[in-house]
Amino acid sequence: MSAEFNDEQISMQHGSGGQATRRLVDGLFAAALSNDVLDAMGDAAILSAGGLRLAMTTDTFVVSPHTFPGGSIGSLAVHGTVNDLAVSGAEPIGLTAGFVLEAGLEVEQLREQVRAMSDAAREAGVSVIAGDTKVVENGRADGMYINTAGVGLVREEARLDPALVQPGDAVLVSGPIGDHGIAIMIARDEIDIESDLGSDSRSVLPLTRALIDTLGSSIRWMRDATRGGVATVLNELAESSRAGVIVEEAAVPLRDEVRGACELLGLDPLHVANEGQFIAVVDGSRADEALDALGGVSGGESACRIGTITEEHRGRVIGQTEFGGKRVIDVLVGDPLPRIC
Amino acid sequence: MRYVDEFRDAARIKAVAEEIHRSVDPGETYRIMEVCGGHTHTIFRFGLSQLLPENIELIHGPGCPVCVLPMGRMDVGLAMAERDDLIFTAFGDMMRVPGSKGSPLQSKARGADIRMVYSPLDALKIAQENPDRPVMFFAIGFETTTPSTAVTLLRARELGLTNFYVYCNHILVNPAIRALLEMDDMRLDGFIGPGHVSTVIGCEPYRFIADEFDRPIVVSGFEPLDILQSIAMLVRQLNEGRSEVENQYTRAVSWNGNPSAIAAMDLVFETRDAFEWRGMGDIPKSALAIREEFAAFDAERQIGVHGQTFPDPIEAQCGEVLKGALKPTECKLFGKGCTPEKPVGALMVSSEGACAAQYKYADVTIGTTG
Numbered sequence: 001m002s003a004e005f006n007d008e009q010i011s012m013q014h015g016s017g018g019q020a021t022r023r024l025v026d027g028l029f030a031a032a033l034s035n036d037v038l039d040a041m042g043d044a045a046i047l048s049a050g051g052l053r054l055a056m057t058t059d060t061f062v063v064s065p066h067t068f069p070g071g072s073i074g075s076l077a078v079h080g081t082v083n084d085l086a087v088s089g090a091e092p093i094g095l096t097a098g099f100v101l102e103a104g105l106e107v108e109q110l111r112e113q114v115r116a117m118s119d120a121a122r123e124a125g126v127s128v129i130a131g132d133t134k135v136v137e138n139g140r141a142d143g144m145y146i147n148t149a150g151v152g153l154v155r156e157e158a159r160l161d162p163a164l165v166q167p168g169d170a171v172l173v174s175g176p177i178g179d180h181g182i183a184i185m186i187a188r189d190e191i192d193i194e195s196d197l198g199s200d201s202r203s204v205l206p207l208t209r210a211l212i213d214t215l216g217s218s219i220r221w222m223r224d225a226t227r228g229g230v231a232t233v234l235n236e237l238a239e240s241s242r243a244g245v246i247v248e249e250a251a252v253p254l255r256d257e258v259r260g261a262c263e264l265l266g267l268d269p270l271h272v273a274n275e276g277q278f279i280a281v282v283d284g285s286r287a288d289e290a291l292d293a294l295g296g297v298s299g300g301e302s303a304c305r306i307g308t309i310t311e312e313h314r315g316r317v318i319g320q321t322e323f324g325g326k327r328v329i330d331v332l333v334g335d336p337l338p339r340i341c
Numbered sequence: 342m343r344y345v346d347e348f349r350d351a352a353r354i355k356a357v358a359e360e361i362h363r364s365v366d367p368g369e370t371y372r373i374m375e376v377c378g379g380h381t382h383t384i385f386r387f388g389l390s391q392l393l394p395e396n397i398e399l400i401h402g403p404g405c406p407v408c409v410l411p412m413g414r415m416d417v418g419l420a421m422a423e424r425d426d427l428i429f430t431a432f433g434d435m436m437r438v439p440g441s442k443g444s445p446l447q448s449k450a451r452g453a454d455i456r457m458v459y460s461p462l463d464a465l466k467i468a469q470e471n472p473d474r475p476v477m478f479f480a481i482g483f484e485t486t487t488p489s490t491a492v493t494l495l496r497a498r499e500l501g502l503t504n505f506y507v508y509c510n511h512i513l514v515n516p517a518i519r520a521l522l523e524m525d526d527m528r529l530d531g532f533i534g535p536g537h538v539s540t541v542i543g544c545e546p547y548r549f550i551a552d553e554f555d556r557p558i559v560v561s562g563f564e565p566l567d568i569l570q571s572i573a574m575l576v577r578q579l580n581e582g583r584s585e586v587e588n589q590y591t592r593a594v595s596w597n598g599n600p601s602a603i604a605a606m607d608l609v610f611e612t613r614d615a616f617e618w619r620g621m622g623d624i625p626k627s628a629l630a631i632r633e634e635f636a637a638f639d640a641e642r643q644i645g646v647h648g649q650t651f652p653d654p655i656e657a658q659c660g661e662v663l664k665g666a667l668k669p670t671e672c673k674l675f676g677k678g679c680t681p682e683k684p685v686g687a688l689m690v691s692s693e694g695a696c697a698a699q700y701k702y703a704d705v706t707i708g709t710t711g
Binding site for chain 1: 342345349351354355358382385386387388389391392406407432433434436437446447449450451457459460481482483485486565681682691692693701
C-alpha cells in the first residue's frame with residue numbers, strides 16, 4: 001500500500017489529477033476506505049449483482065467559466081460520467097445529478113446549464129433519474145458545482161483488465177488531444193490568443209460501442225484522458241499493467257492551434273486535459289480493424305495508433321522521436337504551468 | 342508548422358548527428374555547457390544526448406532564472422503577498438518555487454491573492470482594474486524578459502499609476518558565465534550560447550569568452566536541429582583549436598542585438614554591485630535594479646517587508662551541480678530529501694532544472710543506445 005498522506009493543507013495541485021492528487025487519493029481516501037472494488041481504482045467501479053456486472057462512477061464538476069467554446073459545465077457533467085461508464089465497457093442505465101448552488105446565482109444561468117445537461121443526456125441516450133439540490137451562502141461557491149453519478153451494465157463481451165495487457169498490444173487514441181485544456185485557457189482569458197478552437201467535450205459512447213462490437217474481448221483496457229491528459233492515463237496503464245508503453249511522438253494527433261499554443265507556452269500536449277478522447281489498448285494484430293471500427297463512427301475519423309506495449313521499460317511511459325531520441329513521459333506534480341522566462 | 346517542423350526533421354537531424362560522430366576525436370572529451378534552461382529542456386525532451394558520441398558531455402548551466410533565485414528573494418516576495426490587500430503576480434514558472442515557508446501556490450492555498458500572468462503587461466492591466474489595491478509583479482528572468490518589464494514600467498509611468506510595483510529579480514547572463522570561467526575546478530571546453538537572450542543583446546557581448554578565456558561559444562536556437570548543429574560547430578572549433586563567437590541562430594539573432602530593447606532596459610534599470618545566485622553565491626554586477634527615476638514603482642523601496650528570510654539549505658549542493666563539478670545524482674539530497682514534488686534545491690523545481698530533468702529521465706539514459 002502506498003505512503004501515508006502527510007500534507008498539512010489542501011492546495012490546488014491536489015485537484016490537478018497529477019501526482020499530488022494520486023497521493024491524496026491513495027494515502028488518505030483509499031487508505032481509510034479500502035476494499036476490493038475501490039482498490040481496483042478504475043474509471044468506474046465494477047460490481048457483481050444478480051449475476052450481472054454493473055459499472056458505477058461519480059464525478060464533480062467545478063469548471064469556470066460555466067460556458068466555454070464547445071461545451072459548458074452542464075454538458076461536461078453528463079459527458080464526464082457517461083464516458084467513465086463507456087470506457088469501462090458499459091452501457092449507461094441512468095445518471096444522478098447533485099447541484100451545489102451559490103445564493104445570488106442568476107436563474108437563467110442555471111436554466112442554461114440544465115438545458116445543456118438535458119441535450120447532452122438525450123444525445124448520449126441516457127436519462128437523469130434522480131437529483132439533489134443544496135444552496136450555500138453567497139461567496140461560498142463559484143456560482144454552481146455539479147456532481148453526477150452513473151450506473152451502467154458492463155457488456156458481456158467486454159473483458160477489460162490491465163492485467164491482460166501484454167507486449168505487442170497497440171495503444172490507440174480516439175482523436176486529436178489537448179483541445180479542452182487549451183480551449184479553457186483561452187476562454188479564461190489566460191492567454192491572449194484568438195482561435196476557433198473548442199473543447200472536445202462529447203460522449204465517447206458511440207466510439208466505445210463500435211470498438212466493443214468489432215473487437216469484443218480483444219480490447220484489453222480503455223480510459224478517458226481527462227485531467228492530467230494522455231500522459232497521466234498512460235502512466236496509470238504502465239503502473240497497473242506492469243508493462244512498458246512506447247509512444248511514437250510524431251503519431252500523436254494534434255490540431256495546429258493546440259500545437260501552436262503548447263509551443264508558445266512551453267506545455268506538453270500530452271499533459272493537457274481532454275473531455276472527449278480516450279485511450280484504448282487492443283490486441284496488436286487487430287489494431288487496423290479497431291481503427292476501421294472507430295473511423296466508421298462520426299467523430300472517430302482521426303483515431304489512430306500512437307504506441308505499443310513493450311517488455312522493456314516496465315512501469316514506464318517512454319516517448320520516442322522519429323530520429324531515435326527517447327524521453328520519459330511522466331505524471332506532473334500539479335497542473336501544467338506555462339514556461340515564460 | 343513553419344520554423345518548427347523543418348528543425349525537427351528526422352533525416353536532417355540524423356545527418357547532423359552522424360556528422361558529429363564522424364568529426365569527434367575519439368581520444369578527446371568535449372565538455373559542453375548549454376547555458377540556457379530552454380536548451381536543457383529541448384535536450385531532455387528530444388533525448389538529444391542519446392544521439393551524441395559518448396565523449397561529448399553536456400553540462401546543464403545556470404541559465405534557468407527560477408533555479409538560481411535564492412530562497413531569501415522568494416521569501417521577501419511572498420512576505421509582500423501576505424499584506425492583506427496586495428495582489429501578487431508572477432509567471433507560471435515561479436508558482437512552485439519553494440521559499441522557506443512554501444511556494445506561491447501554497448501561499449495562495451492559505452488565502453494570499455496570487456495570480457499567474459503571461460506578461461508584465463497583464464500585471465499592469467490588473468493594477469488598472471484594481472485601482473484601490475497594490476499590485477506587485479515578481480519580475481524574473483535574464484535579458485530575455487527584462488525588456489518587457491522595462492516597457493511595462495515606462496507604460497506605468499505614462500499612465501501615472503500609483504498602485505503598481507515591480508519586485509526586480511532580473512539577472513544578467515554574462516557575469517554568471519564569467520564567474521563559472523573563473524572557478525578553480527572549471528572544466529568546460531565550450532558553450533552553447535543562449536538564443537533568446539541573444540535576440541536582445543546580440544553576439545558581441547560574448548567576445549570575452551573567446552578572447553579572455555579561450556573558449557568557443559555558439560549562439561543556438563531551441564529546436565533539436567539547432568542544438569545539434571551548434572554542437573557540430575563547437576566540435577569543429579575545438580578540433581581546429583579555434584575560440585570564436587559564432588551564431589547558429591541567424592534567423593532570430595543579429596550580431597548587435599535589438600537596439601530598442603537595449604535602450605528601454607538602460608532607461609529603466611541599472612546594474613547592482615552584486616547579487617546572490619543560488620548555489621553560486623554573490624556574483625559582481627550580475628543583476629539589475631530599478632533606477633531612482635522609477636523608484637515609485639520599485640517594490641523593494643516602497644513595500645516594507647518585516648519577516649525573516651532564510652538562506653538556502655546548506656545540505657543541497659546546487660552550486661556544485663551548476664558549475665558541472667558534481668552530477669545531479671552525486672548530490673547528497675538527490676532523490677532522497679529533494680524530489681520534484683518536494684524540492685529543496687531549486688534545480689529540482691523547474692522542468693529546466695538539471696536535477697528535475699535528471700530525476701525524470703535517469704532510467705532512460707541508462708541502457709539506451711542512440
